[in-house]
Amino acid sequence: MNLKSTFLTLILALLVSVASYAQQGGQFRVLVFSKTAGFRHQSIPNGVLAIKKLGEKHVFSVHTTEDANHFTDENLARYDVIVLMSTTGTIFNEAQKAAFQKFVQSGKGVVGVHSATDTEYEWPWYNQLIGAYFLAHPRNQTLRLQVVDKNHPSTWHLPENFLWTDELYEFRNVNPNIKVLINADETTYEPAKAMGANHPMAWYHEFDGGRVFYTALGHVDAVWEDADFLKHLYGGIWYAAKGKLPK
Incomplete structure (x- = not known):
């Protein structure tokens, strides 16, 4: 066997090994859940596809569903992170809520995207988990976002500081224990009801034994092709899965 053939054989073996590793779950396993019982964002398919591509790129497995019956102790035990992809409204029954809580309490991770805060308004545990409830938003605009952490x-x-164009959420019932990552500068756009100087747009925290990351970004389709946003989201998923922060 010549040198070229040997090299190609090694490359093929490496690719097979990586593919096998990904099929087994790779670094971690992610469940993307996109059920809606209220407004449905047209960008949901873009978001689901983007996370699948992130899984291929960063070697983690992705399972997607809109069936809340997947929320049982047995099924959720297979995953490390649940991504709530622009969910809306009341999407869980009592048994599904209990399984979700057990998942978090077992030390797993949750990632909320955009209207995950427009979800489960009658469930106080969920309010504390996701970090806030949606209040209002103005028309889509460009603003300055400030990274505070x-x-x-x-x-x-x-x-x-960077410019961003999106549907800009304002919040109520904000959990005071969230750790804000990105703030909206309300002096650079026209808010609906206004939150003032402290207007979080992305945050994280530990809650009830688990780890939570939330980003309010992700309404417009173009966001899901933005490299910086995808790195932002993957960083949140990785944190939720691994819990690793610099010391």
């Missing part, structure tokens, strides 16, 4: 994998790559 760069000591998190979702913000390592971001500049301190």
Whole structure:
């Protein structure tokens, strides 16, 4: 066997090994859940596809569903992270809520995207978990976002200030224990009801034994092709799965 053939054989073996590793779950396993019982964002398919591509790129497995019956102790035990992809409304029954709580309490991770805060308004545990409830939003606009914490994998790559165009959420019932990562500068756009100087747009925290990351970004389709946003989201998923922060 010549040198070229040997090299090609080694490359093929490496690719097979990586593919096998990914099929077994790779670094971790993610469940993307996108059920809606209220407004349905047209960007949901873009978001689901983007996370599948992140899984291929970063070697983690992705399972997607809109069936809340998947929320049982047995099924959820297979995953390390649940991503709530722009969910809305009341999407769980009591048994499914109990399984979700057990999942979090077992030390697993949750990632909320955009309207995950427009979900389960009658469930106080969920309010504390996700970090806030949706209040209002103005028309889509461009604003200045300010990174207030760069000591998190979702913000390592971001500049301190950057322009962003999206549907800009305002919140109520904010959990005072969330750790804010990105703030909205309300002086740079026209808010609906206004939150003032403290207007979080992305945050994380530990809650009830688990880890939670939330980003309010992700409404417009174009966001799901933005490299900085995808790095932001992957950093949140990685944190939720691994719980690793710099010391």
